Amino acid sequence: MIYTIEVERKTSKGTGILTYKHGAVSVNTTCWFELANPIPAKRYIGCSATHMQTKKNSKGQKREGIYLPDEQTKRRGIFIHMGTSSAWSDGCIVIKEKEMLKIWNSIHPKNGRNVTVVVKNK
Secondary structure, rough: EEEEEEEEEEOOOOOEEEEEEEEEEOOOOOOOOOOOOOOOOEEEEEEEEEEEEEEEEOOEEEEEEEEEEEEHHOOOOOOEEOOOHHHHHHOOEOOOOHHHHHHHHHHOOOOOOEEEEEEEEO
């Protein structure tokens, strides 16, 4: 099973729309990214639902995220993860925690390299 996340960025604003649909889970939400350091717009394959090693979620546990592999991004530590503005991004794409958990909980197995992320510029 391959899961697909689509991100349509408004490149002049640091915001966009992230969409995801799998079975009964449907997410269509605002996302944010850092204007000064965005990842390239393209298709990222071999991504995984996993935990971030150095960041915490609102419960103080390892933060849930979708990891985009180094060979895909040409950078280390790029994720889709929880946040509420571009200030939460260091090259990553961020969405509200509630929406992140909907996506993360629907993807199995974790660390499965079974997620494709498509990033487009509007």
